Amino acid sequence: MFRRRRREQPETVAEHEQAAPTRESGPWDADEPHPDNDRIDLGGLRLPHNPDFDVRLASVGDQHVGVVVIHGESTLQLQALAAPRSSGLWDEVKTKIRAQAKELEEREGPFGAELAGELPTDAGPRPARYLGVDGPRWFLLAVISGPGAHDEAVAGAFVDFVKDVVVVRGDEPMAREEPIPLRRPNEQAGGDGPEERPGLNPFKRGPEISEIR
Structure with a gap:
């Protein structure tokens, strides 16, 4: 289970107090005014703390490429990805997903268009919902799977979680669809970066999951 990050430094808090959020909810960009809540600092993502959720990093090799939040x-x-400055990625990603999973249907959700349905697995059909959010030079993909894709109480808790996520894109150049770097809460940013990071493939076998204690 992740530990909560300490509250932001006083000067950052002051900035948030001076500029109130202009929207009711996120996901938030780190550079826009957002609520000063306790969050788990993973570098490229800052996640809200919910004691009912088990939060883990998803890794491919030694690269942290996403987060898995488990509830029952x-x-x-x-997964947060770098996006072009001129346009978002969700329309393009939706098309890729629909091409590989014709079982999914498009519908309106809390963040706009989303995909929902049941995907075939070795253990039988598994409900899934794909939600996408285009931000300034980033794209956040959220996938709810299992009973929570249909159970409104669980899905609502997951949606509230996503609404309080903060994406830290940074100013460094990044390739299109390159995962925004993540790190363990106790790791410092920096060090030699990988030459190439894997792109988005929502239907690839799930990455190795490492739990942060």
């Missing part, structure tokens, strides 16, 4: 038999997967 349901999961929420989050």
Whole structure:
């Protein structure tokens, strides 16, 4: 289970107090005014603390590429990607997903258009919902799978979680659909960066999950 990050430094808090959020909810960009809540600092993502959720990093090799949030038999997967300055990625990603999973149907959700349905697995059909949010030079993909994709109480808790996520894009150049770097809460940013990071493939076998204690 992740530990909560300490509250932001006083000067940052002062900035948030001076500029109130202009929207009712996120996901938030780190550079826009957002509520000063306790969050788990993973570098590229700052996640709200919910004691009912088990939060884990998803890794491919030694690269942290996403987050898995577990609640009972349901999961929420989050991945933040670099996006072009001129346009978002969700329309393009939706098309890719529909091409590989014709079982999913498009509908309106809390963040606009989303995809929902049941995906075939070795253990039988598994409910899934794909939600996408286009931000300034980033894209956040959220996938709810398991009973929570249909159970409104669980899905609502996951949606509230996503609404309080903060994405830290940073100013460094990044390739289109490159995962925004994540790190363990006790790791410092920096160090030699990988030459190439894997792109988005929502239907690839799930990455190795490492739990942060």
